[in-house]
Amino acid sequence: DGGITQSPKYLFRKEGQNVTLSCEQNLNHDAMYWYRQDPGQGLRLIYYSQIVNDFQKGDIAEGYSVSREKKESFPLTVTSAQKNPTAFYLCASRRPGQADLGYTFGSGTRLTVV
Amino acid sequence: GQQVMQIPQYQHVQEGEDFTTYCNSSTTLSNIQWYKQRPGGHPVFLIQLVKSGEVKKQKRLTFQFGEAKKNSSLHITATQTTDVGTYFCAGGAYNFNKFYFGSGTKLNVKP
Numbered sequence: 001d002g003g004i005t006q007s008p009k010y011l012f013r014k015e016g017q018n019v020t021l022s023c024e025q026n027l028n029h030d031a032m033y034w035y036r037q038d039p040g041q042g043l044r045l046i047y048y049s050q051i052v053n054d055f056q057k058g059d060i061a062e063g064y065s066v067s068r069e070k071k072e073s074f075p076l077t078v079t080s081a082q083k084n085p086t087a088f089y090l091c092a093s094r095r096p097g098q099a100d101l102g103y104t105f106g107s108g109t110r111l112t113v114v
Numbered sequence: 115g116q117q118v119m120q121i122p123q124y125q126h127v128q129e130g131e132d133f134t135t136y137c138n139s140s141t142t143l144s145n146i147q148w149y150k151q152r153p154g155g156h157p158v159f160l161i162q163l164v165k166s167g168e169v170k171k172q173k174r175l176t177f178q179f180g181e182a183k184k185n186s187s188l189h190i191t192a193t194q195t196t197d198v199g200t201y202f203c204a205g206g207a208y209n210f211n212k213f214y215f216g217s218g219t220k221l222n223v224k225p
Binding site: 035041044068104105108109 | 204215
């Protein structure tokens with residue numbers, strides 16, 4: 001079955017460390033996204049990519065970095081510059097312009113700073 | 115910047131009662147999507163509305179898009195315990211590749 005795989009499911013980071021969250025999709029979608037979800041809040045856009053080798057900052061990009069070297073993969077690095085990284089991170093993909101189809105989300109990575 | 119506000123934040127209902135959540139945008143939207151997130155899960159796409167005044171139904175769920183394309187609602191008739199979760203709206207800017215999520219309404223249904 002096609003879908004999005006995020007790993008790991010749980011991640012613990014020490015202060016000052018960079019960590020990378022994996023996101024892989026086999027849906028052949030061009031567009032991929034990273035969202036952050038905090039308790040009681042909606043999803044906030046970190047970065048998005050509409051095509052390979054291109055990506056744009058979302059609303060809360062500071063302290064994060066991404067790459068899009070392959071269509072299937074869109075890893076997110078949480079750097080030490082991100083002051084409050086503890087959150088639930090969701091990767092999503094979408095086929096732009098296709099009506100009636102929303103985002104397909106992965107099952108998420110829960111990051112905790114220890 | 116663009117904002118999508120969603121109310122209420124929480125709703126507790128008895129099984130069989132109706133439930134409604136509302137979304138309002140500060141700007142005109144190109145479309146609006148609705149998602150459901152079960153506890154501990156990830157958001158799952160429910161539906162997309164595009165036309166002004168559009169109404170769509172999925173069994174006990176009714177979705178509306180306002181005439182001005184600035185507000186939307188999701189109404190569930192006769193809730194069931196399987197309806198438990200958080201419902202999010204996501205408003206599309208006039209760029210189909212970017213959506214702004216509301217803060218969600220967490221629905222709890224007591225059996």
